[in-house]
Amino acid sequence: MVDLKSQYQKIKPEVDKAIEEVINSAAFINGPIVKEFQANLEKYLDVKHVIPCGNGTDALQVSLMALDLQPGDEVITTTFTFIATAEVIALLQLTPVLVDVDPDTFNISIEEIKNAITSKTKAIIPVHLFGQTADMEAIMQIAEENNIFVVEDNCQAIGSDFTFSNGKKQKSGTIGHIGCTSFFPSKNLGCFGDGGAIFTNDDSLAQKMRGIVNHGMFVRYYHDMVGVNSRLDSIQAAVLNIKLKNLDSYIEARQSAAKYYNSAFANHPRIKTPIIAKNTTHVFHQYTLVIEDMNREELIKFMNDRGIPVMIYYPVPLHQQKAYIDPRYKDGDFPVSEFLSKNVISLPMHTELDDEQLKHITSSLLEFLNQN
């Protein structure tokens, strides 16, 4: 699905040198390189504060901790996503309120958010799924009208541009009160281990979250609140600093692979290629197709036999996950998400796909659909 080895080969001398410098400095934690990466990312995103942390899930947890929510407060998020959002909501004893997604973009449905708001709603976590930004203009308007926080799960969409109706552009993750990202190796901006970051333009939230990631400590050994230990280490920051310079070209490589896929599948009666909303760019963390009436298991086996990995993101919506079964929800409550979980497939998507590989992948898929 990804080819991190070839990507590394292209930046190897620079990366190896940067890692060696960290080792020689022995400043493994909170070294100057972490600050440097933080500043570079603030500049790239045009956001006031980046707070590095241990991973994307921590970023989400720390964000919610900073909002002073109380057990029982409701947090709205989508049911068609990776588990991390619901997980941190549950860990903090908040009440997840799940909503369905838009059938075209797979992002959280604005109508369903409106229907889900109650007097207990305190936050919305839109997930910018697969690489395009959810409708942040509509979401911020709902949030303002109802006095609730917005925490963007930007783990899959770093670098995506959102355009407001007045023409103003902003990077995904910098529009809500807080944004979160992950630097997991396979993410669009990935390091060589675990890593994450939190973004905000709010000075006091930034100050608070810097304390929370550091054991709730604002003055050394004085702990003003319950925090966590969540850090980005210097070696990861060194790698990210180099990869950040390449992020826009990595995005272009992903977009050009997506373009190849799109034209190969264009007008095919059974394949629905990705639909991009008008107000966002798509950075293609995943390239995901909807194919009705396919035998998905057979298709995966057929592709795997030809050396092509195919993944299902995501096979089970959150409300049907064993650990999150909730009497408030039953099968059929989220028809779009349930349909998608049964009918999506994701093809290999990374920065190193060449035309030969793309041709092999697309012709194999078309061959399978012709036979089945």
Ligand SMILES: *Cc1c(COP(=O)(O)O)cnc(C)c1O
């Ligand atoms: C990867 C991911 C996360 C979690 O990031 P980690 O760094 O693995 O903790 C959260 N949300 C989404 C949508 C993700 O894709």
